[in-house]
Amino acid sequence: MQYFNKIALLAFIAISMARCQSKTPKDIFTSKKWKPSVASFIKASGKTVEGTSPEDKAKLKEIVKDFAQEFKADGTYLLGNGENVKKGSWSLSSDNKALTTKYKTIRWVMDKAQKKMIAKEGKERELIFTVQSISASKIMLKPQNGAVKAVMELIPF
Numbered sequence: 001m002q003y004f005n006k007i008a009l010l011a012f013i014a015i016s017m018a019r020c021q022s023k024t025p026k027d028i029f030t031s032k033k034w035k036p037s038v039a040s041f042i043k044a045s046g047k048t049v050e051g052t053s054p055e056d057k058a059k060l061k062e063i064v065k066d067f068a069q070e071f072k073a074d075g076t077y078l079l080g081n082g083e084n085v086k087k088g089s090w091s092l093s094s095d096n097k098a099l100t101t102k103y104k105t106i107r108w109v110m111d112k113a114q115k116k117m118i119a120k121e122g123k124e125r126e127l128i129f130t131v132q133s134i135s136a137s138k139i140m141l142k143p144q145n146g147a148v149k150a151v152m153e154l155i156p157f
Contacts, residue, residue, distance in 0.1 A: 025096040025134050029071040033157035034139060035064050044150040068157050077101065092131070099129040099141060 038060045039049050070078045071090055079086045088103030105122035129141035132151065139154040
């Protein structure tokens with residue numbers, strides 16, 4: 001009986017370990033909300049982490065919360081936090097090495113009747129990233145197109 005218990009325990013451990021290791025890149029993207037790290041924000045602005053003051057780093061820590069990214073299993077994503085949320089779509093290439101995001105730009109137009117600016121949906125844009133690495137604690141994305149060329153590090157929100 002004791003032998004059977006040991007075999008059952010070993011089987012349970014083996015199955016548990018296999019489940020932990022079987023997360024696909026899509027599972028990792030959709031498992032939580034992500035945000036850019038402060039370091040990747042600093043590098044995207046053309047500065048160095050070492051050359052950035054502690055006060056500026058503290059401000060950036062608050063700002064990155066507005067860039068929360070939630071990748072949903074249905075291929076949609078939400079960018080932002082609170083009331084300022086933008087929606088788009090996302091997909092991974094079959095080899096999991098490229099992430100493509102699509103979103104509509106926003107253009108501001110004057111509403112003459114109300115005498116104020118209102119947001120209108122603009123053109124669809126597509127951003128493609130090379131997935132450099134992916135784990136449950138960090139995703140590294142290198143832009144293939146778009147204005148920003150710095151590698152973006154996403155960390156759990």
